[in-house]
Amino acid sequence: MEPIVEPVIFTEDTFDVHFHCSRKHDIEETIELYTRIMKLIGLKKFMILCAAFHSPTKFNYDTNLKSACVKREMSPNVYVSASFKHNLDNSIETEANSLLKQTEEYYQAGFDGMKMLEAHPTLSKYVGMMCSERFSKAFAFLEENNIPILMHVADPRKAWDKSKCTPWELEHNRFYDESLPTFDECIDDIMDLMKKYPKLNLCLAHGGFLWEDTEKSKFEKFLGDYENTSVDLAGGPGCYFAQDPDFFIPFITKYQDKFIYGSDTYNSAPYDYANWEYDIQYRPRCARDSFAGDKKNYDYAGDKYDGMNLPKSVCRKVFYDNAIKKWGETPRKIDENWLMKELEWNEKFYAEHEFKSADLKKMRKLLEK
Numbered sequence: 001m002e003p004i005v006e007p008v009i010f011t012e013d014t015f016d017v018h019f020h021c022s023r024k025h026d027i028e029e030t031i032e033l034y035t036r037i038m039k040l041i042g043l044k045k046f047m048i049l050c051a052a053f054h055s056p057t058k059f060n061y062d063t064n065l066k067s068a069c070v071k072r073e074m075s076p077n078v079y080v081s082a083s084f085k086h087n088l089d090n091s092i093e094t095e096a097n098s099l100l101k102q103t104e105e106y107y108q109a110g111f112d113g114m115k116m117l118e119a120h121p122t123l124s125k126y127v128g129m130m131c132s133e134r135f136s137k138a139f140a141f142l143e144e145n146n147i148p149i150l151m152h153v154a155d156p157r158k159a160w161d162k163s164k165c166t167p168w169e170l171e172h173n174r175f176y177d178e179s180l181p182t183f184d185e186c187i188d189d190i191m192d193l194m195k196k197y198p199k200l201n202l203c204l205a206h207g208g209f210l211w212e213d214t215e216k217s218k219f220e221k222f223l224g225d226y227e228n229t230s231v232d233l234a235g236g237p238g239c240y241f242a243q244d245p246d247f248f249i250p251f252i253t254k255y256q257d258k259f260i261y262g263s264d265t266y267n268s269a270p271y272d273y274a275n276w277e278y279d280i281q282y283r284p285r286c287a288r289d290s291f292a293g294d295k296k297n298y299d300y301a302g303d304k305y306d307g308m309n310l311p312k313s314v315c316r317k318v319f320y321d322n323a324i325k326k327w328g329e330t331p332r333k334i335d336e337n338w339l340m341k342e343l344e345w346n347e348k349f350y351a352e353h354e355f356k357s358a359d360l361k362k363m364r365k366l367l368e369k
């Protein structure tokens with residue numbers, strides 16, 4: 001591999017709350033890749049968002065374990081939000097109790113909060129909306145203990161309009177037909193959730209797509225009416241905010257304690273080193289240039305933007321302080337006993353699965369050293 005280059009995006013303390021851990025790379029490669037990414041981007045801290053439930057047929061049960069192993073190895077700079085294991089055959093009551101038990105277990109084990117992809121329409125189709133009975137006990141516990149949740153709700157509005165989807169999106173099931181909840185149903189579910197649990201410590205990924213609402217009244221209500229709500233900038237919204245500076249400069253300044261930097265970065269491989277470097281920098285650069293920069297007419301995914309040039313004090317909060325306030329100066333300590341117990345559970349579960357058991361062997365080696 002090529003030597004590590006100097007950090008190219010951030011030179012001040014930066015905390016990225018939106019990283020993922022794909023199953024494409026084993027634990028050793030993953031730790032090596034994250035280490036390179038941190039150095040390249042200039043990150044001080046990041047948080048891995050686990051996703052155990054991708055579709056009714058695609059479960060990724062070792063994700064909490066693997067991410068916790070990364071957190072342990074890269075301490076004290078990696079935080080992890082755990083994800084739920086669902087059983088779609090169980091009754092709602094059994095599941096409600098299971099999700100509560102899991103929430104308690106992950107928190108006691110030393111995770112830093114929960115990640116929920118379940119409010120994505122392709123998943124809520126199977127597990128129900130956030131206000132449904134299945135989630136009620138878990139949310140009550142999360143609210144009572146002020147445990148942060150990072151949640152992905154909805155998707156870009158155009159995903160519900162076939163005529164606006166690209167051939168790639170159509171091929172990859174990114175068009176949502178009438179069998180799925182609509183964009184507004186997804187958003188309204190979250191607004192109702194906040195009415196039910198007004199102190200919920202809830203951060204919506206990708207700006208919650210609330211910026212898609214032309215009136216912005218739901219965005220205003222979500223951030224303004226509840227004390228513990230926030231949004232992250234992952235993906236495009238950092239740039240989209242920059243497309244409407246007249247609205248967003250005062251809006252972000254008003255809610256400067258509630259915007260949190262995230263990039264949606266994966267442990268992807270440097271197969272082609274030059275392109276990999278460019279890809280990994282792409283989203284962080286967009287967020288930095290839209291918020292902190294004064295560059296005019298820069299390109300992001302084919303569209304042109306002007307930097308909003310927000311005050312340094314606001315950028316400092318968005319790129320570091322707000323995340324530290326929510327998730328702490330140091331990550332919570334992961335419980336060694338839980339790691340071994342979870343490893344054994346996964347070893348049994350994936351005994352017949354070649355790729356997984358090879359990765360689990362490496363995790364065992366790492367935990368026993």
Ligand SMILES: [Zn+2]
Pocket residue numbers: 018020205234264
């Ligand atoms: Zn993501």
